[in-house]
Each structure stands twice: as structure tokens, then as C-alpha cells.
Amino acid sequence: MYRSHVLVCGGTGCTSSNSAAIIEALETQIAEKGLSEEIKVIRTGCFGLCALGPIMIVYPEGSFYSQVKVEDIPEIVEEHLLKGRIVTRLLYDETVTADEIKSLNDTKFYAKQERVALRNCGVIDPENIDEYIAYDGYQALAKCLTEYTPEQVIQVLKDSGLRGRGGGGFPTGLKWSFTAANQADQKYVVCNADEGDPGAFMDRSVLEGDPHCIIEAMAICGYATGATEGYVYVRAEYPIAVNRLQIAIDQAKEYGLLGKNIFDSGFDFDPHIRLGAGAFVCGEETALMTSIEGNRGEPRPRPPYPAVKGLFGKPTTENNVETFANVPQIILKGAEWFASMGTEKSKGTKVFALGGKINNTGLVEVPMGTTLREVIDEIGGGIPNGKKFKAAQTGGPSGGCIPASLMDTPIDYDNLTAIGCMMGSGGLIVMDEDNCMVDIAKFFLDFTVDESCGKCTPCRIGTKRLREMLEKITDGKATLEDLDELEELCYYIKENSLCGLGQTAPNPVLATLKFFRDEYVAHVVDKTCPAGVCKKLVKYEIVADACKGCTLCARKCPVGAISGTVKNPHTIDTNKCIKCGVCIDSCKFGAIIKK
Amino acid sequence: MKTLAELMAIKEATMQKMTVREDTGDDAIRIVVGMATCGIAAGARPVLNAFVDEVAKRNLKGVTVSQTGCIGMCQFEPIVEVIQPGKEKVTYVKMTADKVAKVVNDHIVNGSPVAEYTVK
Numbered sequence: 001m002y003r004s005h006v007l008v009c010g011g012t013g014c015t016s017s018n019s020a021a022i023i024e025a026l027e028t029q030i031a032e033k034g035l036s037e038e039i040k041v042i043r044t045g046c047f048g049l050c051a052l053g054p055i056m057i058v059y060p061e062g063s064f065y066s067q068v069k070v071e072d073i074p075e076i077v078e079e080h081l082l083k084g085r086i087v088t089r090l091l092y093d094e095t096v097t098a099d100e101i102k103s104l105n106d107t108k109f110y111a112k113q114e115r116v117a118l119r120n121c122g123v124i125d126p127e128n129i130d131e132y133i134a135y136d137g138y139q140a141l142a143k144c145l146t147e148y149t150p151e152q153v154i155q156v157l158k159d160s161g162l163r164g165r166g167g168g169g170f171p172t173g174l175k176w177s178f179t180a181a182n183q184a185d186q187k188y189v190v191c192n193a194d195e196g197d198p199g200a201f202m203d204r205s206v207l208e209g210d211p212h213c214i215i216e217a218m219a220i221c222g223y224a225t226g227a228t229e230g231y232v233y234v235r236a237e238y239p240i241a242v243n244r245l246q247i248a249i250d251q252a253k254e255y256g257l258l259g260k261n262i263f264d265s266g267f268d269f270d271p272h273i274r275l276g277a278g279a280f281v282c283g284e285e286t287a288l289m290t291s292i293e294g295n296r297g298e299p300r301p302r303p304p305y306p307a308v309k310g311l312f313g314k315p316t317t318e319n320n321v322e323t324f325a326n327v328p329q330i331i332l333k334g335a336e337w338f339a340s341m342g343t344e345k346s347k348g349t350k351v352f353a354l355g356g357k358i359n360n361t362g363l364v365e366v367p368m369g370t371t372l373r374e375v376i377d378e379i380g381g382g383i384p385n386g387k388k389f390k391a392a393q394t395g396g397p398s399g400g401c402i403p404a405s406l407m408d409t410p411i412d413y414d415n416l417t418a419i420g421c422m423m424g425s426g427g428l429i430v431m432d433e434d435n436c437m438v439d440i441a442k443f444f445l446d447f448t449v450d451e452s453c454g455k456c457t458p459c460r461i462g463t464k465r466l467r468e469m470l471e472k473i474t475d476g477k478a479t480l481e482d483l484d485e486l487e488e489l490c491y492y493i494k495e496n497s498l499c500g501l502g503q504t505a506p507n508p509v510l511a512t513l514k515f516f517r518d519e520y521v522a523h524v525v526d527k528t529c530p531a532g533v534c535k536k537l538v539k540y541e542i543v544a545d546a547c548k549g550c551t552l553c554a555r556k557c558p559v560g561a562i563s564g565t566v567k568n569p570h571t572i573d574t575n576k577c578i579k580c581g582v583c584i585d586s587c588k589f590g591a592i593i594k595k
Numbered sequence: 596m597k598t599l600a601e602l603m604a605i606k607e608a609t610m611q612k613m614t615v616r617e618d619t620g621d622d623a624i625r626i627v628v629g630m631a632t633c634g635i636a637a638g639a640r641p642v643l644n645a646f647v648d649e650v651a652k653r654n655l656k657g658v659t660v661s662q663t664g665c666i667g668m669c670q671f672e673p674i675v676e677v678i679q680p681g682k683e684k685v686t687y688v689k690m691t692a693d694k695v696a697k698v699v700n701d702h703i704v705n706g707s708p709v710a711e712y713t714v715k
Contacts, residue, residue, distance in 0.1 A: 001612065001647050001648050001651040002612070002615065002647075003615065003643060003644065003647040003660060004615065005613075005615050005616050007616075037644075038640075038643075038644060038647075059615045059616045060615045060616075060659045060660070060661050061661060062618065082630070082635075083630050083631055083632075083635075083662065083664060084628075084630045084661060084662025084663050084664060085663075085664050103618070105618075123616075130605055130608075130609040131609060131613065133602060133605045133606050133609060134605075134606050134609035134610045134613055136606075138602055139599075139602065139606075142599045142602055146599060255596050256596040256597065257596060261597075263596075263597060263598065263599070264597040264598070
């Protein structure tokens with residue numbers, strides 16, 4: 001029996017900030033002090049507060065240490081673990097008030113969150129099936145196999161109102177019923193873990209923090225739809241997730257929770273892992289299945305839909321990781337419980353990966369209908385350096401953006417569609433006044449041009465032309481007619497592309513055009529970039545009154561564009577200037593401005 | 596594994612090992628063992644471990660065992676305090692691992708402090 005458990009985040013975020021070395025140091029020091037029999041170190045999944053990583057929590061006190069360094073470990077072991085004195089200086093400062101230490105759940109970051117898909121992340125040891133079972137794991141599967149008919153399982157899903165979390169928002173129960181209705185000698189369940197949106201890491205965190213829950217949900221789906229084999233298609237760039245998933249499958253097989261005749265019900269289920277090589281288009285369901293079959297990842301026309309003719313030509317149900325993560329909870333707690341959260345047509349919760357210009361970069365899960373303002377200002381801790389919020393980009397390269405004026409819109413599928421945006425898979429990139437919206441659109445087009453598989457012309461050539469038009473705008477060479485053409489081409493690509501990649505690729509352009517047309521016009525008509533990002537349109541100038549003539553900028557300038565004598569105002573030769581920004585960063589008097 | 600009962604058995608067994616991570620709330624009974632240098636030197640560690648084992652063995656809910664620093668009466672170490680909301684704190688002194696079972700049984704489970712182990 002261990003008197004104390006030390007949970008250290010072993011998600012990708014904290015691993016990259018050295019949590020593996022921390023765990024090693026902890027184990028060594030604990031052994032040195034002879035505490036190995038008393039204190040257990042557990043590597044968990046993501047806690048969500050990635051900005052403060054590496055994260056460590058010590059029970060029974062529940063002390064939440066943030067940004068722990070290897071050098072801090074001797075102090076934590078000596079003081080806290082050996083002598084029971086909490087090292088206050090290393091605690092997450094939100095939990096420390098003048099006279100007491102608050103519980104983590106009372107901090108702003110966690111208080112408004114509702115964790116369903118992430119409920120076990122950062123709570124259990126993902127490589128230990130017993131801990132998953134202790135937190136109700138595999139009970140939902142047992143309940144389905146021993147108490148429910150497949151039709152009843154689908155009915156529970158339908159009643160819960162769960163919709164696909166990959167971005168499409170299609171009702172999950174309905175999707176399952178389509179596959180169930182088709183007779184075939186073999187059917188499949190596919191889990192889409194090919195999370196490709198830049199800045200999105202929800203699925204990775206679920207797989208890393210709670211892999212068993214995905215496997216359990218896939219088995220439930222198999223029972224409900226009549227499938228006996230499953231595939232998890234996961235990116236090879238997620239080595240920790242792949243590793244834990246494999247461990248989870250092996251453990252579940254050993255316990256007889258997968259394989260033949262599960263719970264003596266006659267139901268067989270066998271999941272496999274397939275690694276994706278990182279092509280964005282393989283996140284599209286038909287391209288994903290083509291890739292699993294061993295072919296080049298290219299989409300195929302729908303219909304026939306996967307429910308009729310999917311993987312290897314057999315009826316297939318494909319769901320996203322986060323969708324599956326909700327399923328066991330819905331079975332155990334009931335459809336009504338799930339439907340009590342969220343808005344009228346979007347039930348439950350949604351996980352968002354917060355990134356960009358925000359203080360608390362990380363992973364949050366909130367009930368549907370929470371406003372963007374709550375997510376950004378309260379949970380996210382606002383924008384760093386007192387800058388002003390400009391917009392949030394949702395849904396990555398297929399999504400749109402929510403401007404500051406619509407920050408109070410309750411976030412759900414239908415509201416976001418209504419304002420010309422989309423839910424997407426859950427990437428939420430925050431932009432402040434220093435971001436140029438035309439540049440953002442160009443960034444995402446760069447991505448889709450690279451990732452277009454090339455099968456259909458509107459996407460292959462259309463996105464390339466779109467990218468060129470945006471470049472023309474940021475170079476200050478475009479006319480107002482070009483803006484109209486840009487919009488026309490967007491709609492053409494949307495209507496004529498074969499798959500979701502092309503159909504949604506123009507969304508970042510359309511959304512920024514809709515909400516930030518003035519920025520486009522400034523680039524086109526005034527030949528200026530209001531945010532000072534587009535290099536070809538920016539001019540650097542020295543304000544003579546503010547310049548003290550310290551010569552620092554002239555010495556730093558890599559191209560010798562700044563001239564002047566000591567103690568006299570300097571000037572920048574705009575023909576030589578390469579707009580690298582070194583002078584602005586070096587000036588101590590704020591005398592250099594971008595125009 | 597073929598039955599729900601087998602699954603539940605694993606659940607129960609593992610949960611018992613994981614109680615240390617539960618949020619016991621404000622009304623939990625706290626058993627606090629003095630674990631400063633003086634306490635450790637006087638043998639507080641076996642006492643602490645004995646409490647952890649005893650609480651686990653009896654599968655007690657809402658009881659946490661934790662450590663604290665020096666309470667200030669070093670000659671009476673190992674010192675153990677039992678803190679229960681709404682009741683006066685009870686301080687046990689010169690504790691040994693052998694005395695632990697009686698404290699858990701009489702005080703924690705049955706609510707009557709063991710007077711003979713407290714400070715005279």
C-alpha cells in the first residue's frame with residue numbers, strides 16, 4: 001500500500017518539456033531515501049494545462065506543482081515526500097492564496113470545465129488497465145453485451161444526441177444504425193485518429209491519457225453494428241499515443257476483454273492499429289480507408305457511403321477519437337444525463353485545443369453552448385501582454401474564424417455554422433491585434449496547397465491559384481477586381497471538389513473576407529498592412545524626436561540600412577531595409593515604428 | 596474474464612489502492628504524522644506506514660493519512676494528530692507501529708479517542 005501517489009504528466013506536451021527526466025529523477029531520489037515502498041510515481045496523460053508543464057500532482061495532499069525542473073526534484077522529495085512540507089514556491093500560483101492552498105478544481109482554468117471525454121486524462125495511469133477498470137472501465141461494454149440488444153445500444157446513442165466530434169457533426173447513433181442495417185459477412189469499425197489540423201491535439205491527448213476508453217467504445221460500436229474487427233488509424237507522428245494504444249490492446253486481450261466470446265456473449269472483437277504517414281487528406285474518411293487498404297491515400301466519391309461500402313468494400317462505421325471517448329460514459333450514465341448538457345441541438349461537451357496568443361495554452365473541455373468569451377478570458381486566462389483580442393480561428397484549414405464582435409455566441413454546431421464558421425475538430429487558435437488576417441488565410445492556404453492529394457482539379461489547381469491571389473494581395477499588387485475574383489474562385493472550389501479537403505479549403509479565405517474585408521481592402525487600396533505583418537507593405541521608420549542617437553540599431557542592422565552619427569537621430573534607408581525587425585527589438589527608446 | 600463479477604472484483608481491489616488520490620472533501624478525518632527530522636529520528640516512518648496499511652486494510656472511506664513538519668514537542672515524538680471537523684483535535688504522543696491498530700479501531704472507527712496514548 002502506497003501512502004502517497006505522485007502523478008507526473010507524460011503527455012506529448014510535458015514530455016517535450018522534459019517530464020521523462022523528471023520521472024527518472026523522482027524515482028532515483030525516492031529510492032535513495034528508501035521511500036520506494038511508500039511512494040508510487042505514475043506517468044499519466046495530459047492534465048490540460050500544457051502552458052504550465054511539466055506538471056506534477058502529489059496525493060493525498062493534491063498539491064499541484066507546475067513548471068517543475070529536474071533541479072527542483074531533490075527539494076520536492078526531501079521536503080514534501082519525506083517531511084510532509086509542501087514546497088509552496090513551486091505550486092501553480094492560481095492555487096495559492098494568502099492563507100490557504102486551493103483545490104485545483106477551484107482554479108479558473110478548471111472551474112468551468114466539464115470533463116467527459118477527458119475524464120481520465122491526468123487522473124489514471126494509461127498503461128495500467130486495472131486503474132481504468134477502477135474508474136468504471138469496461139463496465140459499459142459489459143452492460144451492452146449482457147443487458148442490451150444491438151438495437152438498444154443504438155437507441156441510447158440516438159437519444160443522447162451525440163454528434164460526430166471530428167467536425168462534421170453527424171448524429172452518431174444514426175451513423176451506427178446505417179451500418180447495422182446492412183447485411184454482410186464482415187463489417188468494420190474504424191477510429192479516425194489522423195488528427196491533421198495544425199494546432200489541434202485533442203485526439204492525441206485522449207489516446208495518450210485514456211487509450212482503453214477508445215478500445216472499449218470501438219468494441220461497443222462493433223457489437224451495435226455487427227462488426228468484429230476494428231482499425232485505429234493513427235498518425236505515426238504520435239509515438240506516445242501509438243505505444244499506449246498498443247499496450248492497452250494487449251492488456252485488454254490478456255484479460256479477455258477483446259478477442260473471442262467477450263463476457264461469454266458470443267461477441268468477438270479484434271482491433272488493430274494502422275499508422276498514417278501524415279498526409280492531411282487521410283483524415284477524410286474515404287481516403288483514410290483507402291490508406292488502410294494499403295493504397296495511396298486518395299478519397300473516393302460518396303455515395304456509396306462507408307456504411308454501405310467502406311473498408312475493403314464492406315460496411316464500415318467510422319468515428320473520430322473524441323466521439324468514441326464519449327460513448328462508454330453515455331452507456332453507463334444514460335442518454336438523459338448526456339442530453340442534459342449542452343444546447344438544444346448540440347448535446348454534451350466539446351474538447352478544444354487552445355493555442356496561439358493565449359496565456360493558458362492547453363486542452364479544455366466545456367459544455368456545448370459555452371461562449372468564446374468564457375473560453376478565452378476565463379479558462380484561457382486572456383491574451384498575453386495586454387493585447388487586444390482580434391479573432392479565434394476554429395477548425396484549422398477547413399474552418400473559419402470568430403471575430404471579437406461575436407465572442408458572446410454560444411459555441412455549438414449550429415450557431416457556428418450560422419455565423420459562417422464551423423466547429424471543426426476543436427483546434428482554437430487565438431489571434432490578437434498583431435495578426436494580419438490576410439496572412440492567416442495565406443498560412444492555411446499554404447497548408448492545403450501542400451496537402452491537396454491532387455486527385456481532382458478544382459482542389460489541386462484551384463487552391464494553388466487561390467494562394468497566388470493572396471500573395472498578390474499581401475504584396476500590394478492586387479486590385480479590387482481581384483478581391484471579387486478571389487471570392488468567386490473560393491465558391492468554385494467549394495462546389496466542385498471531390499472531398500472534404502477541397503470543399504472546405506477556401507473557408508479560411510471566405511471567413512476572413514466576411515469579417516475582415518477592411519483588412520483586405522487596406523492591402524489592396526491603401527497598400528498597407530494594418531497589423532504590420534506583410535513584409536512587402538511595411539515600412540520601418542525612426543521617429544527623430546524619440547531617437548537618442550545611441551547607435552545600437554545601426555550596429556545591429558544586418559544589412560547596414562541604418563545611418564546616423566552619435567547622439568543625433570538616425571534614419572533607415574528603406575531601399576536597403578529587409579524588414580527583419582532587429583532594430584525594433586534592440587531600440588530601448590521605442591523610437592522605431594512600423595508603418 | 597467472462598463475467599461482470601470478475602470485472603467488479605478488479606475494480607474494487609484497484610480502487611482500494613487508489614483511495615489516496617480521492618478528493619475526500621472537507622469533512623474527512625485527517626491523521627497527521629509529524630515527519631520532521633525529530634519525528635523521523637524517533638521512528639515516525641513505521642508509524643506512518645502502519646496507519647496507511649491499517650486504513651487500507653479496513654477499507655475506510657473519508658480518511659486521509661498525511662505528514663506534517665515539527666509540531667514543537669520533540670521529546671514526545673513520534674506525534675500523531677487526528678483532526679476531525681467539528682471535534683477537538685486529539686494528539687497522540689510517543690507512538691509506535693504497535694499502537695496504531697488500537698487508535699484506528701477505537702478512535703477512527705468507533706469514535707472514542709485512546710486516552711492512554713495522548714499527552715499527559
